[in-house]
Amino acid sequence: MLLVSSCKKTFLDQVPYNSVAATSALKSDADLNGAMNGVYGSMRSTNLYGRAFVMKGELMSDNCFLTTANSGRYLSFNQYNAINADGDVNGMWAAAYSTIKNANLIINSNVATNDNVSQLKAEALVARALMHFELVRNFASPYTVDPSKPGIPIVTGFDQNALPPRNTIKEVYTQVLADLTAAAGMVKYTIGGTMTFNSTGGTRTLNSSYVTKYAISAILARVYQSMGDWANAKTAALDVVNNGGFTLTASSGFLAYWANANPRTDKVETIFEIASDANSNNGNNSIYGMFLPQASPYNGVYGDVLANASLYNIYSATDIRKSLISVGPRAGQASTAYICRKYTNNTTDYDDSKVIRYADVLLILAEAYYNTNDIANANLTLNKVAQQRDPSFIGWTDVGTQALENILTERRKELAFEGQRFWDLFRLQRSFTKVIDQDVPQNNFVVTPTNTHLIFPIPLTEINVNTTIVQNPGY
Secondary structure, eight states: OHHHHHSOHHHHTOOOTTOOOHHHHOOSHHHHHHHHHHHHHHHTSTTTTTTHHHHHHHHTTTSEEEOSSOOSTTHHHHHTOOOTTOHHHHHHHHHHHHHHHHHHHHHTOOOOOOHHHHHHHHHHHHHHHHHHHHHHHHHSOOTTTOTTSBOOOOOOSOOTTOOOOOOBHHHHHHHHHHHHHHHHHHOOOOTTOEEEOTTTOOEEEOOTTSOOHHHHHHHHHHHHHHHTOHHHHHHHHHHHHHHSOOBOOOGGGHHHHHHOOSOOSSOBSEEEEEOOOSSSOOGGGSHHHHHSOSTTTTOOSOOOEEEOHHHHTTSOTTOGGGGGEEEOOOTTOSSOOEEEOSOOOBSSSBOOEEEEEHHHHHHHHHHHHHHTTOHHHHHHHHHHHHHHHOTTOOOOOOOTHHHHHHHHHHHHHHHTTTTOHHHHHHHTTOOEEEOSOTTOGGGOEEEOTTOGGGSOOOOHHHHHHOTTOOOOTTO
16 A cells, blocks of 8 residues: 555556557658548548438438338438437447547647648548538537527547537537638648658649648538528638639530549549549448449449439439439339439449539529629529530529529539438428328428428437437437
């Protein structure tokens, strides 16, 4: 006892001799690059951008439904009946916070600063911001309804004993904006640039699968759109439009754009995406597996998710985007099946998951113009997308509230199957008809802004261990 009492507290706090703290293991720019590659890999999870985010945005909207003969995946998304023990919901929560943990290791590391370190920490800040943003959208009310309501826990460092409570929605968005703003001040590269690591001499070419300068502005525009902050949404979107050098692909090249499985350096369409390739992919659990049936000519896996006829019918015959929807049949679906063909790479290479594209930025800008009472520029910007996709279209010219409806229609057409439709309906508090069975219309139901299941429950696994956290109403 005398021996123990004479020991200093520091003896008990020694770093274990047989392990190295993660932040201490990051000692060079090359180390940070390897860690950041791991962050991108975690964002590829099927619980995040690798599949679930897209499935949520389509199945919980008026775009898509699960065919009756399905593999049992995402039933709760389709039927609006998630419970607090739902595996897909729990998986999203856990994967997002795991990604945040990995990003924090980079952000909080003590590597001597140079341009490479600044760039990589900026990328990690964006990853952390994106995960907090996606979490607060999925597990809390829209910012525009009441930002003082409970959001999700903000986590900016590692503490295995922490039991973080839910911050308010406003606090979460404030953190997201702070991370993105800090990243914008630290980022050093645009698409096409090359990094050379001082510690190893290795290089890395910045393509669309990495966070670069104008990707941050594009993501800021989306966050401000979600907040209804239209002045700042316009400023961020204009930064991309005026300075980023991105272009829309021509109508004649649109199908080839989606058939391309590789990240881009030419600034055509893709601003930021989560990459997959022959070595790093989700295999049959990639996004294509949910959309493409097995039977030729589809060569998919499950083919559970079909487009609603209402989506297919809003495209004109000359709109190239209509060509990305094949008309069935699909086994187990009695009526005509409308099959998404945006994701068809499923052999030696796999489709990347688009986080944000140039067309989306233009559509955000059009909506920002509308909400800042500049209808002329709203229509001008909207028609840049609409007429590029459909050269026969004479263009939108409406004023008043119809101008907004046109913007939302173009967003639905352009971003179909990319997981964005639900969020337009959610942030604008729109009611819509959820198709459960296209062959049995009486099974369909109207989703209103008061529906409890628009917001996911806090997972039971979190509730069981975190005594400070509160559940969402109705769960």
